[in-house]
Amino acid sequence: MKAPDDDKLRKANLRVAIILGIIAGLALLYSFIYLPKVLSGGVVP
Amino acid sequence: MSVATTHDHHHDHHGPPRGWQRWVYSTNHKDIGTMYLFFALFMLFFGGAMAMYIRAELFMPGVQLASPDFYNNMVTDHALVMVFGMVMPAAAGMANWMIPMMIGAPDMALPRLNNLSFWLLPAAAILLMLSIVAPYIFPDGGTPVNTGWTLLPPLSVQNGIGMDFTIFAIHTLGVSSILASINIVTTILNMRAPGMTMMKMPLFVWAWFFTALLLIAVMPVLAGAVTMLLFDRHFGTSFFDAAGGGDPILFQHLFWFFGHPEVYVLLLPSIGVLGLVIPTFARKPLFGYKALVYGMGVLAALGMVVWAHHQYTIGMSLVATNYFMIGTILISIPVGLMLMNFIFTMWRGSMTFETPMLFGIAIILMFSFAGVTGVMLAVVPADMQYHDTMFVVAHFHYALIPGAVFGLYAGVFYWLPKWTGHMYNERLGQIFFWWTTISFNLTFFPQHFSGLAGMPRRIVDYSIQYTEFNMISSIGGFLFGLSHLLFLFIIIQTIRGGAKAPAKPWEGSQIGTPGLEWTLPSPPPFHSFTEAPVIK
Numbered sequence: 001m002k003a004p005d006d007d008k009l010r011k012a013n014l015r016v017a018i019i020l021g022i023i024a025g026l027a028l029l030y031s032f033i034y035l036p037k038v039l040s041g042g043v044v045p
Numbered sequence: 046m047s048v049a050t051t052h053d054h055h056h057d058h059h060g061p062p063r064g065w066q067r068w069v070y071s072t073n074h075k076d077i078g079t080m081y082l083f084f085a086l087f088m089l090f091f092g093g094a095m096a097m098y099i100r101a102e103l104f105m106p107g108v109q110l111a112s113p114d115f116y117n118n119m120v121t122d123h124a125l126v127m128v129f130g131m132v133m134p135a136a137a138g139m140a141n142w143m144i145p146m147m148i149g150a151p152d153m154a155l156p157r158l159n160n161l162s163f164w165l166l167p168a169a170a171i172l173l174m175l176s177i178v179a180p181y182i183f184p185d186g187g188t189p190v191n192t193g194w195t196l197l198p199p200l201s202v203q204n205g206i207g208m209d210f211t212i213f214a215i216h217t218l219g220v221s222s223i224l225a226s227i228n229i230v231t232t233i234l235n236m237r238a239p240g241m242t243m244m245k246m247p248l249f250v251w252a253w254f255f256t257a258l259l260l261i262a263v264m265p266v267l268a269g270a271v272t273m274l275l276f277d278r279h280f281g282t283s284f285f286d287a288a289g290g291g292d293p294i295l296f297q298h299l300f301w302f303f304g305h306p307e308v309y310v311l312l313l314p315s316i317g318v319l320g321l322v323i324p325t326f327a328r329k330p331l332f333g334y335k336a337l338v339y340g341m342g343v344l345a346a347l348g349m350v351v352w353a354h355h356q357y358t359i360g361m362s363l364v365a366t367n368y369f370m371i372g373t374i375l376i377s378i379p380v381g382l383m384l385m386n387f388i389f390t391m392w393r394g395s396m397t398f399e400t401p402m403l404f405g406i407a408i409i410l411m412f413s414f415a416g417v418t419g420v421m422l423a424v425v426p427a428d429m430q431y432h433d434t435m436f437v438v439a440h441f442h443y444a445l446i447p448g449a450v451f452g453l454y455a456g457v458f459y460w461l462p463k464w465t466g467h468m469y470n471e472r473l474g475q476i477f478f479w480w481t482t483i484s485f486n487l488t489f490f491p492q493h494f495s496g497l498a499g500m501p502r503r504i505v506d507y508s509i510q511y512t513e514f515n516m517i518s519s520i521g522g523f524l525f526g527l528s529h530l531l532f533l534f535i536i537i538q539t540i541r542g543g544a545k546a547p548a549k550p551w552e553g554s555q556i557g558t559p560g561l562e563w564t565l566p567s568p569p570p571f572h573s574f575t576e577a578p579v580i581k
Contacts, residue, residue, distance in 0.1 A: 013154040013231050020227040024265050031269030031299055 061571050069164075072156035073571065074141045077163050079464075081138030082457075084166055086533070088130035091170075093526050095123035100488075100522035103515045106507050116505040117191035118207070122177060124194035125211070128311065129218045130170055132445070135453045136314035137162075137225050140253045142464065144229065146569060147247050147560030149238025149578040154231040162225040169217035176210035193503055195300050198285040198293045202277050209278070212271045219268040226257035226264075238561065240580030244338070247560040248331065251338050252317025255345040256310050262349065263306045270299035294359055301352035309348040311445060313341060315452020316383060319405050322455050323387045325553040326402035327394030333386040340379040340386075347376050357428045366425055373423035380416060384409055399551070400474030404455035407482050408447045415443035418493070433503075436496025442489045454481070454532075461539050462546030466568040469539040477535060480528040487521025 061067050061076070071077055098119050102110050141159065145152055153159045180186035187205015190196075201208055233246070233254050273284040274296065283289020285296045324331045331337065351372040353361060361369075387409055396402070418440040422428050431437060454477075461469045495514040500507050507515065546567040549555060554563045561578050562569075 009235065012235050016231040016234055017155060017158070017227050020230055020261055024223050024227070024261050027262050028265035028269050031266040031302075032273070 070160070072152070072160055074145050074153045074156070074159065075569065075571070075573070077153075077159050078138045078141030078143075080163050081134045081141055081166075084163075084170075085131050085135035085138060086536070088126055088134065088170065089529065090533075092123050092126035092131055093529060095119045095126065096522060097526050099123065100519040102505060103507070104519040105516070106509050106512055108505055113505040114189050114191050117193070117503060118177060118189035120503055121190050121193050121196075121211075122173065125173060125214075126170075128194065128307070129215075129222075130166075130173070132311050132449050132453065133222065134166060136253075136256070136311075136449075137222075139249075139314065139318070139453070139456050139460070140225075140229055143460065143560075143562060144232060144250055144253060145236065146562040146565060146573050147250055148233065148236065148241050149561045149574055149580070150232060150236035151572065151574050153228050154236050155228045158224050158228050162221050162228065165217050165221035165224075169214045169221065172210050172214035172217060176207040176214060179207045179210050180205045195297075195304070196271065196274065197300070198274060198277065198296050201274055202285065209275070212275050215271050216268055219264045222260050222264050226260040229253055229257040230261070238574070238578045238580060241561070244335070245559055245580070247317075248320025248334070248337060249314070249317035250560070252313045252320070252341060255341050256313045259306045259310050259313075259345050259348070263303045263310075266299055267303035270296060270303070273299075294356075297356050297359065298353065301355045302349075305352040305355065306345070306348045308441075308444070309345055311449040312452075313345070315408070315449050315456075316341065318452045318456040318459065319387060319408060322401045322405040322459050323390050324394075324556055325459070325551050326399060326405070327391045327396050328553040328556055329390055329394040330556055331386070332389040332392075333382075337383055337386050340382045344376065344379040344383075347372065347379070351376065354423055354428075357425050358432045370423055370425050374420060377416060377420055384413060384416075397552075399458075399471060400469075400478055401455040401459040403475065403478045404451045404458070407478070408451050408455070411443055411447035411451075411482075411486075415440060415448060418443065431496065433501055434496035435492040435500045435502050438502050439489050439492035439496055442492075446485055446489070451481075454478075457536070459551075461536070462550035463562065463567050463569070465540050465543075466546050466566075467539050467543035468546050468550065469535055469543065473531065473535050473538075477528060477531050480531065481525060484521050484524035484528055488518050488525050489521075491515075491517045491521075 061073070062070070068076065068080060071080070098110065099116070102108075102116055108116075141153065144150075176190055180189045183206050185205075186207070188203070188207075190201075190204055190207040190211050192201045192204065192208075196208075196211070233250060237243075237246070273282070276282040277284055277286055277291070283291040285291045285293045287293065320331055320337060351369055353365065353369045354373040357366060357369075387405075391406075398406075418436070422431055422437065422440060458469060458474055461467075491514040495507075495511045495518075496502075498511065498514075500511045500514075548566050549563045550567060561574075561580070564578065565573055
């Protein structure tokens with residue numbers, strides 16, 4: 001049975017959480033850097 | 046067929062801690078789910094009180110009760126409270142309660158993070174409340190937050206100190222949502238019981254999987270945008286200030302890059318609830334389960350790339366306008382597919398009409414109506430006329446009240462027996478359904494007409510030709526607000542007692558969802574699964 005105190009599972013959970021956290025961090029950077037650049041010369045006339 | 050073993054009697058020494066510590070330090074998914082749900086209930090009344098003020102003010106033309114700035118402050122905070130404080134926490138509460146039980150997990154993957162996700166919410170609510178009073182209690186507090194929930198500059202840069210509290214509240218709410226979403230995705234990917242494959246998961250779990258992914262992708266963009274706003278207000282930057290080389294339109298793009306997917310964040314959990322309620326009470330397995338899962342995925346993906354349909358009037362290029370129009374109309378395909386699948390599930394089913402099913406059917410009917418006005422608004426030349434009128438207000442209330450809130454009501458009535466161990470009073474539930482449905486339509490249906498006739502939104506006063514529509518709307522609004530006292534009564538009554546609920550409170554429980562929640566008693570033990578559930 002997978003249990004929350006299972007060390008392997010705990011590490012696997014942490015790994016997924018960190019990957020998702022990095023995606024959230026990239027989304028934050030995207031709003032600051034990429035989106036303004038694209039929109040100022042792209043979608044916005 | 047699935048069988049699960051629980052043994053709460055073995056774990057009495059691991060039972061819930063007593064007193065306040067049980068709640069403040071809780072890492073138990075059910076306790077945290079309960080706190081989310083009560084928080085959402087409180088915010089429902091808080092945001093509802095603002096709505097009552099808005100409808101009282103609009104009952105007659107002229108400025109009746111308070112200043113125009115206060116009116117716009119209430120419009121702004123009503124939206125922020127209902128979106129971030131009510132619908133999202135209520136859906137997160139249901140996710141906390143049900144996802145681990147449905148997939149056979151002992152708890153959420155990251156229980157302490159779960160605690161933090163919840164306890165950030167009251168802090169954010171306090172910040173939001175402070176944003177209302179701050180302009181009055183601080184010297185030179187400036188104007189109240191009167192921008193609407195879109196917080197558009199340059200007005201949001203000029204607003205008083207209340208805007209800073211609002212920005213910090215949004216930061217806090219954003220962190221809470223992102224942490225909760227990370228936890229939910231991790232739980233779904235890693236904590237499923239052996240044999241519970243992804244394509245065996247109940248639709249509600251899939252709905253939350255896509256919702257959480259959407260939140261992780263778009264919530265940071267809002268956080269970034271309001272941070273830039275904060276910098277423009279206090280640190281001399283000019284991200285959105287044309288005088289300094291910035292562009293206020295950029296904020297609109299950033300906001301709606303978050304704001305449109307947010308609509309699906311609000312809708313998807315309710316679609317997930319619908320995917321359980323309809324087959325349960327039609328006593329037929331869900332029609333097109335895989336199509337529904339893929340449909341939700343397509344909806345989430347399309348929802349991320351059509352944001353600028355909220356901004357047709359800013360003067361985009363023809364290519365961009367056409368792209369956003371066509372993309373938006375394409376969304377009706379997965380939405381139509383979902384609604385048709387629910388109708389096909391009911392087709393020739395042995396239907397009964399308990400309260401959750403009544404809400405389910407009402408969602409299909411009234412959300413379709415919002416779909417029709419949505420396609421009207423997606424068409425650029427038509428939208429040029431409808432933009433910023435009460436027609437838009439009518440459209441999104443038809444989308445979000447049946448689409449999101451009625452789904453939550455359906456979920457509450459569907460799961461109250463499981464959560465409390467008691468059956469709710471069915472007669473009162475049905476009275477609540479008819480009361481809310483009739484009064485909701487009385488409130489928002491006339492707004493289509495006042496909007497088409499040209500009544501602008503977010504303005505405290507209006508011309509006298511809109512009086513009758515507004516009086517009907519206000520009477521409907523007061524009745525809609527009042528109906529929630531009955532909702533509160535039903536919940537308290539069910540928690541306090543009532544007929545004992547069996548493990549499967551509904552005849553079609555196991556048909557409705559293939560999840561493992563029905564293998565647990567009602568209410569479930571403090572630790573749900575302490576031994577591996579066996580899924581055959």
